[in-house]
Amino acid sequence: MEHQQSYVLRTVEERKVRLVRLWFCDVLGQLKSVAISPVELEAVFEDGIQFDGSAIDGFSRVQESDVLAIPDASSFQLMTWGDGAEVSARMFCDLVNLDGTPFEGDPRQVLKRNLKRARDAGFTMMCAPEVEFFYLESDDPSLVPVPLDTASYFDLTTKDVSSDIRRATIQRLEATGIPVEYSFHEDAPSQHEIDLRYSDALSMADNVMTLRLVVREVALQHGVHATFMPKPISGVQGSGMHTHISLFADEENAFYEEGAESNLSPIAQKFIAGLLRHAPEITAVTNQLVNSYKRLVSGFEAPVHVSWAHNNRSALVRVPVTKRGKEAGGTRIEYRALDPACNPYLAYSVILAAGLAGVEGDYELPPEAATNLFEMDEAQRIKTGIELLPASLSDALDVMEASDLMKEALGEHIFEWFLRNKRAEWGEYKAHVSQFELDRYLRNW
DSSP states (O other), X not given: OHHHHHHHHHHHHHTTOOEEEEEEEOTTOOEEEEEEOGGGHHHHHHHOEEEEGGGSTTSOOGGGOEEEEEEOGGGOEEEOOSTTOOOEEEEEEEEEOTTSSBOTTOHHHHHHHHHHHHHHTTOEEEEEEEEEEEEESOOOTTSOOOBSOOOXXXXXXXXXXXXXXXXXXXXXXXXXXXXXXXXXXOSSTTEEEEEEOOEEHHHHHHHHHHHHHHHHHHHXXXXXXXXXXXXXSTTSOOOOOOEXXXXXXXXXXXXXXXXXXXXXXXXXXXXXXXXXXXXXXXXXXXXXXXXXXXHSSTTTTOOOEEEEESSOTTEEEEOOOOOTTOHHHHOOEEEOXXXXXXXXXXXXXXXXXXXXXXXXXXXXXXXXXXXOGGGOOHHHHHHHTOEEOOSSHHHHHHHHHTOHHHHHHHOHHHHHHHHHHHHHHHHHHHHOOOHHHHHHHTTTO
């Protein structure tokens, strides 16, 4: 740690960094920031920054309000905010109580705790998300969302502004030290995808938080709005954040076994079984908005069936085909329910907890779903025993509330606050009279 802090202090001085941004996020995944002068950095490494946690949703109660933000030197990255701009930097912080113990309301500490549990079992979690989002002409909620183009999947759109914005975004991410593997136009109008290169889960959660800020920042500079709302436009597919996952043990892929079917080791099979058994319980966190469940419907490529398959994109868990000669490192699974509005620290925590429950509990992997599940009728689904994901935020919260796994993975503080907050959101939604209801009922009833 001292070596990393020395590197940060030296880099800040050599690169003439004028501002250091210290980041953390609330329980819902909203980014928070405090900026300090470089001259204060050494003292902040030593003592942290004290602030009133009761002022931030999901943190402390008033009587236990003060917490410390301690910069994590390993998360240090130089940031560029435009041509000719002064050099700044960012670091993510861990939040601790005044006595130095981890603060249980900090989502980053929740992920670190779950990753430690995995390390104690001999595993490191690696992941790579495929982040989808929309570019829109405006962020005015009183207007119907207007996309910037009418292109579709993998289209090369050389004349529209979306291509320029996405190219500038990739350049900014790379300059910030976040490696991008792929980027392309997705299926819906003005929908785009950026795939990040494999990394450990904590670094990846930090990178997802940074990506969302950079995408919005670059879009704003071009006079448009970028949104990670899961379903901003009716009648087209929504935005997901399919995430590729593997566990490594002693620097070797624990999901790989030579000669096994699809090279899936027993650990991988049990991990998938854990995800499937606990998928309904974790959905409130992986899909935390009322709007998330407008995406999780049949007919728009989003998974709704709790199932797994090799190359069947209608399944919740997919086992991608690996490149020839890359099986040992490339064997992985893809969890497809996640959407880009989740809190990545909490989402990765509950996915890991569900998978580890399968490994530790020796769960048996159910049969593969070989058919197109979107074409399966209700009678066929019941006959095969395939369960559905929760159909609404309210349903997801009911399942979550009864889950011991979720309470343990999140900790009592965040578990209880999340349920209260999301119950309130559902209550507001349920009482709202939508345009759909006015269009359908006002004249006829």
